[in-house]
Amino acid sequence: MTQIATGAKSYAAQFAAFAQSTPLPSALASLRDDAFNCFDRLGFPTTRLEEWRFSNVTPIADTPFVASVTAPSYGQAALDALHLPELDGPRLVFVNGLFIPTLSSTEGLPPGVRTRSLSEVLVNDPETVQPHLGRLARIENHAFTALNTAFLRDGGVIEVAEGVVVDAPIHLQFVTTGSDGPVLSQPRALVLAADNSQVRVVESHAGESETPYLNNALTEVVVGDGAVVDHYAVVREADTAFRIGGLFASLGRASNFSSHAITLSGAIVRHEAGVVMNGEGGVCTLNGLYLGHGRQLVDNQTTIDHAQPHCDSHELYKGILDGRSRAVFNGKIIVRLDAQKTDAKQSNKALLLSEQAQVTTKPQLEIFADDVKCTHGATVGQLDEESLFYLRSRALSEAQARQLLIHAFAADLLSHIKVDAVRHQLDTLLTERLPVGAGETDHH
Amino acid sequence: MLEIRDLHAAAGDRQILNGINLTVNAGEVHAIMGPNGSGKSTLAGVLAGRDGLEVTAGTVTYKGLDLLDLEPEERAREGVFLAFQYPVEIPGVNNAYLLKAGLNEVRKHRGEPELDAMDFMTLIRARMKLLEMDDTLLSRPVNEGFSGGEKKRNEIFQMAVLEPTLAILDETDSGLDIDALKTVAGGVNALRDPARSLVVVTHYQRLLNYIVPDFVHVLSGGRIVKSGGKELALELEEKGYGWTETEPAAASA
Numbered sequence: 189m190t191q192i193a194t195g196a197k198s199y200a201a202q203f204a205a206f207a208q209s210t211p212l213p214s215a216l217a218s219l220r221d222d223a224f225n226c227f228d229r230l231g232f233p234t235t236r237l238e239e240w241r242f243s244n245v246t247p248i249a250d251t252p253f254v255a256s257v258t259a260p261s262y263g264q265a266a267l268d269a270l271h272l273p274e275l276d277g278p279r280l281v282f283v284n285g286l287f288i289p290t291l292s293s294t295e296g297l298p299p300g301v302r303t304r305s306l307s308e309v310l311v312n313d314p315e316t317v318q319p320h321l322g323r324l325a326r327i328e329n330h331a332f333t334a335l336n337t338a339f340l341r342d343g344g345v346i347e348v349a350e351g352v353v354v355d356a357p358i359h360l361q362f363v364t365t366g367s368d369g370p371v372l373s374q375p376r377a378l379v380l381a382a383d384n385s386q387v388r389v390v391e392s393h394a395g396e397s398e399t400p401y402l403n404n405a406l407t408e409v410v411v412g413d414g415a416v417v418d419h420y421a422v423v424r425e426a427d428t429a430f431r432i433g434g435l436f437a438s439l440g441r442a443s444n445f446s447s448h449a450i451t452l453s454g455a456i457v458r459h460e461a462g463v464v465m466n467g468e469g470g471v472c473t474l475n476g477l478y479l480g481h482g483r484q485l486v487d488n489q490t491t492i493d494h495a496q497p498h499c500d501s502h503e504l505y506k507g508i509l510d511g512r513s514r515a516v517f518n519g520k521i522i523v524r525l526d527a528q529k530t531d532a533k534q535s536n537k538a539l540l541l542s543e544q545a546q547v548t549t550k551p552q553l554e555i556f557a558d559d560v561k562c563t564h565g566a567t568v569g570q571l572d573e574e575s576l577f578y579l580r581s582r583a584l585s586e587a588q589a590r591q592l593l594i595h596a597f598a599a600d601l602l603s604h605i606k607v608d609a610v611r612h613q614l615d616t617l618l619t620e621r622l623p624v625g626a627g628e629t630d631h632h
Numbered sequence: 633m634l635e636i637r638d639l640h641a642a643a644g645d646r647q648i649l650n651g652i653n654l655t656v657n658a659g660e661v662h663a664i665m666g667p668n669g670s671g672k673s674t675l676a677g678v679l680a681g682r683d684g685l686e687v688t689a690g691t692v693t694y695k696g697l698d699l700l701d702l703e704p705e706e707r708a709r710e711g712v713f714l715a716f717q718y719p720v721e722i723p724g725v726n727n728a729y730l731l732k733a734g735l736n737e738v739r740k741h742r743g744e745p746e747l748d749a750m751d752f753m754t755l756i757r758a759r760m761k762l763l764e765m766d767d768t769l770l771s772r773p774v775n776e777g778f779s780g781g782e783k784k785r786n787e788i789f790q791m792a793v794l795e796p797t798l799a800i801l802d803e804t805d806s807g808l809d810i811d812a813l814k815t816v817a818g819g820v821n822a823l824r825d826p827a828r829s830l831v832v833v834t835h836y837q838r839l840l841n842y843i844v845p846d847f848v849h850v851l852s853g854g855r856i857v858k859s860g861g862k863e864l865a866l867e868l869e870e871k872g873y874g875w876t877e878t879e880p881a882a883a884s885a
Contacts (some may be wrong), residue, residue, distance in 0.1 A: 306824075517759075573683060578720040581680050581733035582790065583708035592733075596724025596773075 195249030197230040199224075202254065203247045203338055209257075210341060230331040241517040242248035242548050243458060248430050253372035253402045254519060255339055259286035260365055264360065267291060270363065272392045273609035277356030278303055280344045283363050285373040287342050293360075299388070300352035300571045306376055308344040317345060321377055321569055323464070324408045324436035332432045336374045336406045343376030343406075343514045348385040349446070350412070357388040357607050362405060364429065366397025373403045379419070383412035383440065390420040400428045400455070407433070413440035413467060419447040420610055425454030425600070427482070439499075441467025448605060449505075450615065451478040451486050458487040463529070465492070465499040477601045477614070478503035480513025481547060487516040490534075494527040496619045497557075503534040506601055508594055509545035520552040530560040531534050537567045539597050591619050633658045633829045634679075634699075634798055639690035640854075641678050648674040650854035656798070659826040663840055663865060664833045666851035667873040671832045673717055675851070679716035679831075681707050692809040694885040695796065708734070709741035713796035715787040717803040722774040727786070728756065731772055731793050738794055738870070763819045774795075781812035788819040799823070800831045805839035817842030837869040851874045 203224045225353050232249035233240040262283045280303055281291035287305035294303050309317050327334040344360040358463060364373040373395075393403055403425060411417045417437075425431045431454045439445050449459045463472050478486045492501045505516045517536040538547040549566035571593050579589035593617045602618075605611040634656040648671045656662050666672050668730050677685050678693065681704035692699040699707060702834070722730075735755075736746040747755065756770065763785050772809040778873070784804050791799055805813055820843050832843055840848070840862065848864040849856045850873070858864065858876045868876070 392738065572720075575720050575722050577682055577704060579725075579730065580704040580723065581708055581714050581716075582730060583705050583737040583794065584730075584733055585705050585737070586703070588733065588737075589705075592725050592730070593722070596722060599724035 192437055194554040196228060196238065198252055200228065206240045206255065208338060212310060212340070213318070215318055216310070216314060216340065217345070218340055220340050222320070223334045223340070226327045227331055227334035227338055230329070232335060237519070239489065241512075241540065243456070243485060243512075245430075245456065247400070247456065248402060248432075251370050251400055251402070255372040255374065256284040256286060256367070259283050259288055260367060261365070262288060262291070262365060264291060265293060265618065266365070267361070267363065270394045270424075272394060273362055273607070273613045274389070275357050275359045275390060275607065275609050277358060279359040279361055280305065281361045281363065282344070282375050283365060284371055285342055285362070285375040296356065298352065298354060300349035301354050302345075302347045303358055304345045306345050306378070307341060309345050316347070316443045317378055320380065320408060320410060321376075324410075324438055324464075325406050326436055330434075332404050332567045333434055334526075336376065336404050337542055339372075339374050340376065341374075343378065345378045346387065346389060347380045348382060348387045349475035350381075350382040351384045353386040354388070357390050358415050360389065360391045362391065362393045362403065364395035364397065364401045364403050364425070366399045366401060369398050371397070371401040372441065373405075374401075375405050377405070377407040378410040379407070379417065381409070381411050381415040381417050384414040385412060388418040388607065390422065391612060392422050392424070393433070394424045395426045395429055397426045397428060401426070401429060403429065403431045404432070405433050407435045409435070409437040409445065411437060411439045411443040411445045414442050415440060416444045417443070417446075420605070420607060421459065422445070422450045422452070422573060422610060423454060423457055423459070424452040425457065427453055427455060427584075429454050429591060431457045433457075435461045437457070437461075437463045438466050439463065439470040439472060441471040443467065446475070448475040449474070449488060450610075450614065451476070453479075453486065454480070456485045456487075458489070460489040462491045463493065463501070465494050465496055465501070468498045470496070470499045472499070472501040474501070474503045474606075475601055475604055477598055478505070478507045478515060480507065480509035480510045480511070480515055484511075484513040485516075486513070489518045491520040491522070492524045492532065493625045494521070494530045494532065497530070499527065500531045501533070504601065505560060507536075507537045507538040507547060508541065508597065509538060509547060510541040512542070512544040514545070515547045517566070518545070518550045519553065520554070521562060522607060523555040523557050523562065525556040525608055527557050528559045530557060530562070532560070535562040535566070539594065540568060540570055543595075564573075567604045633695065633751055633830075635689045635691075637680065637693075639692060640688040641674055642686050642688050643674065646852050649678070652854070653855065654849065656829045656831060657661055658829055658849065661824070661830040661832060661843065661845045663848045664831060665835070665837070665848060665868060668835070670851040671854040672835075672851055676800045676831070676833050677712060680704060680712060681798055682806075687747070700771065705737070708794070709738050711797035713791050713794055713799045715784075715791060715799065715801045715804050717806065719775045719783040719787055721776045721778075723745060723776050725772050726772050727772055728770045731756070731790060733778060734790075756793065759789060760790055762822055763789045764815050765789055774877035780807040781791055782810065782842075784808055784810065784816055785819070788816050792819060792823055797827060798829050798831070800833065800863075802833045803835060804832075805834055805836065805869040813839065814842060837865045840865045852876060
């Protein structure tokens with residue numbers, strides 16, 4: 189028996205206690221049991237698995253994380269100290285994966301929109317979520333998805349009725365705070381956007397902790413026919429923290445889904461996006477911006493399944509890597525036999541600010557249709573010396589010149605961010621926080 | 633203003649400048665001419681502080697400062713300006729933003745208050761008129777998608793905004809049609825000032841019809857081989873550079 193399997197086995201007692209203390213309607217209870225069985229069978233992934241070849245999660249497997257039974261006391265001041273983007277609109281706040289009503293507000297939502305905590309829905313209205321939970325985020329082959337589902341308990345549920353347009357972005361704030369031991373936070377989000385509706389959802393994942401924690405989050409999005417969903421996942425975890433995130437979406441006919449994965453900090457951050465184009469004429473945009481510092485590992489995995497014809501998908505990921513940080517990008521595009529006239533574009537670009545930083549890019553195209561356009565590309569580069577000299581010859585300091593070029597590298601991605609508060613914060617971060625010397629060699 | 637003494641410089645293991653002597657006084661316009669590979673651009677690069685050029689001997693004194701000891705941005709703040717032979721395209725960096733940041737660095741260095749957005753725009757508009765620049769160039773990324781003429785005009789426009797005391801124009805005429813050349817030269821002439829010196833590096837005499845120099849120097853093999861007045865440029869035009877190489881090397885002005 190390997191060390192890794194021991195890691196998974198150590199959750200059995202915790203699961204048994206959790207299942208006993210948290211009753212669920214029978215269908216969901218059996219999903220939960222199945223999920224734990226899957227997790228137990230799979231164990232934490234090892235680098236022998238192709239999808240995990242470049243991402244060693246031994247530090248996660250080796251740490252005995254424990255889920256909070258009740259939410260720790262957490263106040264507005266602590267939340268403010270995290271400097272999450274301030275959006276004018278409803279917000280649901282979760283601490284260690286558990287809903288905190290006193291910090292949340294759902295005022296100002298138009299009729300036809302409901303934002304509730306999953307814990308409440310599971311008690312009062314399980315029929316709403318039952319058909320959806322675990323349908324897109326499959327437990328069978330994915331240990332972290334199985335682990336999250338086994339401890340299914342709380343999260344954000346957003347429902348937008350047919351034809352309803354929600355102007356203000358809905359903010360889901362997932363905060364993890366340290367305690368005596370390593371905390372396991374496993375929130376979920378479920379977004380149900382009915383036909384021709386329109387909604388924008390911002391997930392903030394942040395934390396403050398000296399001890400490592402694991403934020404293993406799952407989001408499922410059902411985009412109805414003609415619906416428009418604009419989604420953001422901004423990850424700013426503590427430097428000691430691990431974050432595994434899954435985003436799974438199903439797109440209806442002529443719908444438009446965009447998601448922006450923004451990774452700013454965390455020791456190991458993995459973000460998986462899996463999108464199925466389930467109706468003709470859908471458009472999917474997956475963008476990612478990731479910053480690496482110190483010994484951070486940032487792993488982005490995307491799968492876009494073109495199951496229907498005439499769908500477009502665009503993927504643009506950009507990384508800015510300093511110190512000894514490493515990044516992985518694995519982009520899979522599947523074009524099914526019937527998915528003629530597919531137009532899929534994928535690109536990963538990395539800017540390396542130090543000699544020790546690394547990036548690994550792996551595009552995977554599986555094309556079964558014959559009348560399609562699929563392109564992929566990857567670039568890795570450093571700051572352009574001639575540009576630096578040009579800017580310095582115009583009186584800018586070397587530090588200013590570097591910052592300006594770093595910001596410029598990310599400029600097109602920033603311009604696609606429609607939520608002003610999120611974009612402004614990134615603007616500031618990219619001009620102020622990024623190291624400006626001759627490439628840092630280690631994290632502060 | 634500028635005092636170059638016995639300047640030797642190399643790029644990698646290739647020795648390019650082999651003992652340049654040149655004195656430029658305030659208000660003077662010096663033309664540096666010479667065939668390809670004579671070291672014209674290297675000289676311009678050394679003065680602006682370009683990386684990859686190593687000064688192996690000699691000194692450069694600018695306003696009493698050891699110019700070679702200064703970083704490129706320190707030179708710029710002290711009033712040195714290089715108009716690039718090949719202006720760099722920098723996607724994602726806004727032209728106006730760069731200028732404002734640069735100008736405010738210069739002003740800070742001079743102990744002047746930084747300009748706010750309003751004052752900056754007023755200044756910019758006046759300078760744009762001088763260069764007959766299109767407004768839209770301001771909001772575009774630096775040089776991105778600019779035509780050859782627009783790029784060169786943008787260089788002189790930047791010079792007009794930064795108001796240097798020593799401007800080095802590195803083949804600013806190359807690739808310009810006659811109309812663009814006249815506009816650019818007009819901009820440069822408008823900036824001529826008793827307190828401002830110009831070093832105009834060019835391959836062809838044509839530019840010097842419009843920016844009339846006080847002195848012309850011929851660079852060959854990394855040395856100034858001949859110096860004279862503006863009529864020297866015409867002589868070169870007539871006889872070609874081959875002619876200078878047979879003449880004995882002359883000391884510079």
